[in-house]
Amino acid sequence: MANTAALNGINGLRDIRRSPASHLTAALEAGSIEGTVVLQEGPFQTMAGIRVDPRSEEGARVAAVAGGLPARCGEVGGADGVSVLWLGPSEFLVVAPEEAHDSLGGNLIGSLTAALGGAPGQVVDLSANRTTFELSGARARAVLEKGCSLDLHPRSFPPGTALNTEVGNIPVVLEKTGEESFRLFPRASFADFLGRWLLDAMREYASPEVP
Amino acid sequence: MLLISCPNCGSRDETEFHYGGQAHVPYPENPNELDDRQWAEFLFYRDNTKGAFAERWLHSTGCRQWFNMLRDTVTYEIQAVYPMGAARPDKAAPAPESGTASTAPDSTTTGTAAPDISGTSTAPATPAAGTIAPEGATK
Numbered sequence: 001m002a003n004t005a006a007l008n009g010i011n012g013l014r015d016i017r018r019s020p021a022s023h024l025t026a027a028l029e030a031g032s033i034e035g036t037v038v039l040q041e042g043p044f045q046t047m048a049g050i051r052v053d054p055r056s057e058e059g060a061r062v063a064a065v066a067g068g069l070p071a072r073c074g075e076v077g078g079a080d081g082v083s084v085l086w087l088g089p090s091e092f093l094v095v096a097p098e099e100a101h102d103s104l105g106g107n108l109i110g111s112l113t114a115a116l117g118g119a120p121g122q123v124v125d126l127s128a129n130r131t132t133f134e135l136s137g138a139r140a141r142a143v144l145e146k147g148c149s150l151d152l153h154p155r156s157f158p159p160g161t162a163l164n165t166e167v168g169n170i171p172v173v174l175e176k177t178g179e180e181s182f183r184l185f186p187r188a189s190f191a192d193f194l195g196r197w198l199l200d201a202m203r204e205y206a207s208p209e210v211p
Numbered sequence: 212m213l214l215i216s217c218p219n220c221g222s223r224d225e226t227e228f229h230y231g232g233q234a235h236v237p238y239p240e241n242p243n244e245l246d247d248r249q250w251a252e253f254l255f256y257r258d259n260t261k262g263a264f265a266e267r268w269l270h271s272t273g274c275r276q277w278f279n280m281l282r283d284t285v286t287y288e289i290q291a292v293y294p295m296g297a298a299r300p301d302k303a304a305p306a307p308e309s310g311t312a313s314t315a316p317d318s319t320t321t322g323t324a325a326p327d328i329s330g331t332s333t334a335p336a337t338p339a340a341g342t343i344a345p346e347g348a349t350k
């Protein structure tokens with residue numbers, strides 16, 4: 001349950017907040033190959049974990065606030081810059097811009113909590129649980145395919161879908177945001193590992209292709 | 212590497228799953244009436260089936276849901292995936308392809324494929340009854 005009232009005092013601390021892969025910023029920049037494959041850590045996001053039966057009345061209330069809950073594996077719900085990723089039949093991850101957080105003037109967590117009310121389920125503020133890597137470029141899929149056994153071909157993994165799976169042997173939520181762009185959501189403690197793993201996987205594309 | 216078909220997510224690598232042991236082991240109806248041996252048997256004693264085996268799996272990296280699976284412990288063939296709480300499916304459907312299958316002397320065949328769902332039975336379940344012998348089914 002998000003005790004958002006108590007977070008109001010953190011605004012002064014916002015400036016010293018460090019993202020989990022911030023120490024890799026220079027390395028990610030150096031390892032990116034413009035026009036081929038580019039990796040960067042995304043901005044802070046407001047994230048909320050929801051557990052609710054989507055077929056129930058409270059599920060409908062939560063869906064109305066979140067902009068729609070995805071119905072099955074792979075689907076992404078939400079609207080107006082808010083993505084709702086399917087994690088399980090009754091488990092969802094809401095990803096929204098940082099300003100949506102209640103401590104920064106938004107009301108996402110509070111309104112989700114209010115929508116659930118006293119009904120069975122939970123709304124948990126997970127904004128610090130995961131970080132975001134943004135991987136894009138013509139070779140982005142090839143990089144991911146080195147460590148993900150799912151079929152990432154556009155015919156089975158089109159833009160606007162997301163899967164909860166493994167990349168580089170660690171659990172990651174993998175979202176396809178465009179034809180050649182992906183967002184990866186590793187837990188914070190895996191950020192360093194995944195960042196370095198992706199850099200290693202990208203390295204070959206910096207050299208001319210061997211025929 | 213097994214390719215396991217999660218009922219929610221479709222085919223995924225075995226590394227995304229956790230094994231949950233034998234399925235259909237009922238919690239004793241009256242735990243207080245068990246003696247130590249019966250309680251230990253409920254807790255620790257499981258079948259060591261050669262052949263079709265009903266077991267529980269958790270898709271831990273994906274949808275985090277439990278399900279049951281009927282798997283051949285010799286060939287690793289996955290014969291059925293079914294929900295928690297459902298009865299063990301009749302596995303007569305996939306007939307053994309091998310012509311040498313039925314002559315094995317150590318076949319555990321008993322003729323009854325009923326799952327152990329009696330509720331009060333705490334003895335180690337009788338080897339959950341293969342009606343097809345697993346012998347020779349290797350490919």
Ligand SMILES: [Zn+2]
Pocket residue numbers: 217218219220221270273274275276
């Ligand atoms: Zn699953």
